[in-house]
Amino acid sequence: MIPWLGRSPAFPAIETALAAPNGLLAAGGDLSPERLLSAYRQGIFPWYAPGEPILWWSPNPRMVLFPQQLHVSRSLQKVLRHRPYEVRFDSAFAEVMAGCANSARPGQNGTWISPDMIAAYCRLHALGWAHSAECWMDGELVGGLYGVAIGRMFYGESMFARRPDASKIAFVHLVRWLDAHGFAMIDCQMHTDHLARFGASEIDRALFLQQLATLIEYPSAPMRWHYAETALPALSNAPSPP
Structure with a gap:
């Protein structure tokens, strides 16, 4: 019980x-x-x-990604350099949640992102705690992800893609932005092969909670995250310690 x-x-x-x-x-x-x-x-x-x-x-254990340990495959680096796209933050939060809710996932029947969940996280977004990273192509939202930020801790929730690599593009831009702004850990919750390929790994819950307790005490980032980029420079996969 x-x-x-x-x-x-x-x-x-x-x-x-x-x-x-x-x-x-x-x-x-x-x-x-x-x-x-x-x-x-x-x-x-x-x-x-x-x-x-x-x-x-x-x-x-807990699945986490330390931003400095982000791994980007060579094929995705090529996409990031050459595919026409724009990444924005916080310009279509509700639409990103709807995209995640309506995205078919192998092994899942339906979605856990109910209307009540969408309403709850939209309230968090309005209060400045929840954020979205979005990939746009030809003026259309084609992928993205959302999560919650407290201090220098980011909690990833869900992602979706309507075109190949769209969610990956948004994810890489977000992780690099988080790293540049002092975020030290991204909560990925539970293991998936998809996130493991980006460098995420499992750590003991006690260690996760110990680091979490420190990171949430930092001042939070602004309520709205302003970001609009169309390219990333060549990325290094050499990991640094968290």
Whole structure:
């Protein structure tokens, strides 16, 4: 059994999360900005299917990407240099969430990004906590991703692509921007081969929480992230320690 959350934004101790399913911590509560921000500050995130109660997770190990360890394949570097595109931040947040919600994913029936989730994260966006990175081609939004930023910590949530490599383009621009602005860790939540190819890896939850506690204490970036780029210089894959 897991605890059922009431009106209080408090969560149970992370150490009480289940091992199977990995990281399930609590159920219930709401998606208010106060509760969501409290969750992210403690390394907790919501993930549940429509029709289920809200489920809260903190898996162990934790998949993270240290921005300085971003790996970009040679083929993607070529795309970044030569394919015509524009990357923007925070210009179409709701549309990015809708794109993620409507994106078909192998092994998944439907989406966890419900209308309630979209409304909740749009509220966070309006308050300056949630952000989108978008790839535009020929004036059309063709891919992107969204997440939450607290201090120098970025929590990635979901991405989508309507054209080949569109989400990858937005992702690489975002990671490089985060690195340039002092962000030291990106939460990828759970392992995927896709993120592992970019250099993400699993670390023990205790280490994740230790670093998280430091990073969220930095002043937060501006409410709106202004960015519009059409190219990246040649990228080095030589990793630096976080």
